[in-house]
Amino acid sequence: MSDTSSWSKASLAAQALGRTDPVTKAVVPPLHLATTYLRDPDNAYRSGFVYGRPDNATIRDTEAVIAALEEAEAGAMLFGSGTAAATACFLALDPGDHMVAPAVMYWALRKWLLTEGRRLGLEVTFVETDDLGQLEAAIRPGKTKLVWVETPSNPLWTVTDIEAAAALAHRAGARLAVDSTCASPFHTRPLSLGADIVMHSATKILNGHSDALAGVLAGAKADEYWARLATIRSGMGAILGPFEAYLLQRGLKTLYVRAPAQARAAQDLAERLARHPQVSRVLYPGLPQHPGHEVAARQMEKGFGFMLSVQVRGGEAAAIATAARVGLWKRATSLGGVESLIEHRASIEGPGTPCPADLLRLSAGIEDVDDLYRDLDEALAAAHR
Missing domain, CATH: 3.90.1150.10 (Aspartate Aminotransferase, domain 1)
Structure with missing residues (x-):
């Protein structure tokens, strides 16, 4: 494969990092649908693939494109929907943990936090996150574990200062996660502004064709929280299907x-x-x-x-x-x-x-x-x- 280090993000997206099929030389990477893989004679899995629930080659390829666009050191993780990706972030917290979320945000996530989140023991404070004074007052040092912001927020399109929000969260020992669905990495790269996690409902502009349901997380650091997200995705069977990943990769080429x-x-x-x-x-x-x-x-x-x-x-x-x-x-x-x-x-x-x-x-x-x-x-x- 060509050296892509000097390529712009537009070029990386258009050519899916320049990957081609090593067997046929096709310029479009193949779609891998297999759910299970052969063991080696000594019972090992040297191919790196074991079963379709935690991993898949097409999904890995698509995740790599998104990670490059978001400049995500930890990589990216695809889920079956944006809601599945977002709720994994909440499920990775412990009962009794406190989090801060926007008063105006994607309604399905707000409803989940008000019902399932509280049932699971999460304490949630909703504030106007574009008001840094309100945000700072809502964060409890040592108690708040996650600050969730959505910018621009749906459907009032309020804007939260990501860099300032990251500073407030980190000062209190919390992580900042940004729902950047309505910005996309073309417009905003939250990780470069200090966020720890960026989430997209990839169903939307990342795919761009209204024909694939998908969600994605991209991480700044491969820490224990990131590992916990991977465990939740695998354990709950929340991974994206390979065909949807293939469609998403196609959509990313024209982002x-x-x-x-x-x-x-x-x-x-x-x-x-x-x-x-x-x-x-x-x-x-x-x-x-x-x-x-x-x-x-x-x-x-x-x-x-x-x-x-x-x-x-x-x-x-x-x-x-x-x-x-x-x-x-x-x-x-x-x-x-x-x-x-x-x-x-x-x-x-x-x-x-x-x-x-x-x-x-x-x-x-x-x-x-x-x-x-x-x-x-x-x-x-x-x-x-």
């Missing part, structure tokens, strides 16, 4: 083409919608008026991501009516795919959601941005007639 295009579309839409008469507010870190704009400009290197939300004049009924009238945008859950998606989040999250009832969440894809804006403009106008 450095898709991510900038989607960020440009989101920025364009945010600027236009901020002037729209039927929109009361646009939530997007790329707008100068966004409270987290300055921090985002510092830690999001090449744009402000592909996600934005709008609050529609006329309240919940007008928001739902707008989503009902789009044509090019697709009414669907999820985000980060090449197709643009729109969703009324409060309806999905249900009672207790911190999401405003008039909010629509938008995931910008790779369609023509003029077409995307026109579709929204017409839907907004029709909803207010």
